[in-house]
Amino acid sequence: MKVKINTSTEGTTRTMRKQGSLFGKTVRLSGLLLAAAALASCATGRIDPTDPVGENAKQIDGIMRLSGYMASAVGIFVAAAVIIVIVKFRARPDDDPNELPKQIHGNKKAELTWTLIPVVMLVFLAIVTIPAVFDLSGKSDGRTIKVEGQQWWWQFSYDVDEDGTDDIVTANEIVIPVGEEINLEIHSNDVIHSFWIPQLNGKKDAVPGRIHHWRISSPEPGIFYGECVEFCGLSHANMQMRAVVLNSNDYEAWVQQQLQPSTIPTSAAAKRGYELFGRHCVSCHVIDGVYESAADGNANLLSGVAPNLTHLMTRTSFAGSLFELYNDDGSANIAELREWVRDAPDRKPSRPDNRQGMISFVETLNNSELDDLVTYLLTLGGKPPLMPS
Ligand code: HEC
Numbered sequence: 001m002k003v004k005i006n007t008s009t010e011g012t013t014r015t016m017r018k019q020g021s022l023f024g025k026t027v028r029l030s031g032l033l034l035a036a037a038a039l040a041s042c043a044t045g046r047i048d049p050t051d052p053v054g055e056n057a058k059q060i061d062g063i064m065r066l067s068g069y070m071a072s073a074v075g076i077f078v079a080a081a082v083i084i085v086i087v088k089f090r091a092r093p094d095d096d097p098n099e100l101p102k103q104i105h106g107n108k109k110a111e112l113t114w115t116l117i118p119v120v121m122l123v124f125l126a127i128v129t130i131p132a133v134f135d136l137s138g139k140s141d142g143r144t145i146k147v148e149g150q151q152w153w154w155q156f157s158y159d160v161d162e163d164g165t166d167d168i169v170t171a172n173e174i175v176i177p178v179g180e181e182i183n184l185e186i187h188s189n190d191v192i193h194s195f196w197i198p199q200l201n202g203k204k205d206a207v208p209g210r211i212h213h214w215r216i217s218s219p220e221p222g223i224f225y226g227e228c229v230e231f232c233g234l235s236h237a238n239m240q241m242r243a244v245v246l247n248s249n250d251y252e253a254w255v256q257q258q259l260q261p262s263t264i265p266t267s268a269a270a271k272r273g274y275e276l277f278g279r280h281c282v283s284c285h286v287i288d289g290v291y292e293s294a295a296d297g298n299a300n301l302l303s304g305v306a307p308n309l310t311h312l313m314t315r316t317s318f319a320g321s322l323f324e325l326y327n328d329d330g331s332a333n334i335a336e337l338r339e340w341v342r343d344a345p346d347r348k349p350s351r352p353d354n355r356q357g358m359i360s361f362v363e364t365l366n367n368s369e370l371d372d373l374v375t376y377l378l379t380l381g382g383k384p385p386l387m388p389s
């Protein structure tokens with residue numbers, strides 16, 4: 001834009017324009033920075049949708065990329081066309097402002113072209129996508145694991161001998177053998193959640209009163225990170241999970257370990273902790289072999305309101321995988337565990353008055369009682385088969 005500046009008033013206008021454009025620049029710059037921050041937070045997180053590992057995740061990734069490339073081609077074509085039209089048909093000084101350019105309304109060739117090309121592209125995408133949708137929700141002949149979402153953690157149950165009752169009940173981490181297509185039966189115990197471990201498969205909702213079938217598999221051992229992806233209330237963002245993929249020997253060893261009930265500890269401090277646990281914690285938690293629930297069936301494993309703690313220390317994380325159970329040097333994360341037992345609602349927002357989450361023990365337990373309880377918790381189960389790297 002050409003602006004001639006002669007008088008003092010125009011000088012003011014120019015300053016104002018300058019400020020205006022500076023403001024515009026700031027807005028645009030902060031927009032860019034925000035976008036960059038959002039992208040960076042995607043890339044640094046451990047939940048990585050851009051690096052598929054399992055077959056199912058690879059299938060989804062392939063379709064995502066294909067449609068992404070097609071959309072980019074369309075986007076580039078449209079942007080280029082707009083620029084060409086702007087330059088080629090711009091108003092020229094000797095144009096008659098009252099004369100309309102040649103109109104092309106009703107041009108059958110043009111209309112057919114811009115209708116048919118998108119139709120062909122969309123039909124092509126449908127042909128690629130629809131069979132994949134059915135394929136992904138089919139069952140495999142691998143073993144089945146029950147997945148239950150509740151505010152705000154995931155529970156996994158295994159019927160090892162396939163007699164209709166669960167033999168292993170665990171939380172936060174679903175442990176599976178390498179190379180096997182595992183069937184998941186996804187339930188919800190309260191509101192709608194959604195199960196997503198992006199490196200192993202796409203998202204599947206957990207809906208109260210329904211069972212959704214899904215599959216996960218990984219060709220390599222490792223720990224893969226996931227997150228609830230359907231907004232489910234206060235601590236939705238703190239409802240994470242992990243898949244721990246083990247080679248078949250390690251998996252069998254893990255199963256055998258999980259089938260072992262717990263025993264009463266022998267050391268004095270742990271024993272005191274065990275007794276405190278019986279007074280303060282068994283209304284919600286079960287520990288197979290020592291603190292079982294009174295109801296029938298597999299009540300020795302299922303409390304219905306809180307994670308089964310029988311093999312707590314064989315997990316790598318706790319409280320919806322929000323906290324690491326071990327430090328980087330391999331020692332137990334005693335500080336975090338103690339804080340959790342002392343005041344869980346402070347560590348993870350919840351509503352224990354509504355049976356959503358664990359209650360606070362700030363008023364109930366003194367320091368030495370907390371220490372004893374943690375000493376007892378550390379005896380539960382052994383070490384995890386794999387540690388996060
Ligand atoms: C009112 C029920 C209730 C009581 C009582 C209770 N808890 Fe919990 N506890 C929960 C719930 C619910 C969770 C899961 C919270 C989450 O992940 O958001 C939990 C989680 C935990 C976890 C983490 C388990 C995991 O794998 O994520 C530990 C450890 C734990 N509780 C220990 C204790 C101890 C020790 C006591 C007794 C001092 C106790 N709890 C009393 C309900 C309870």
Ligand SMILES: [Cu+2]
Nearest residue numbers: 193228232239
């Ligand atoms: Cu959820």
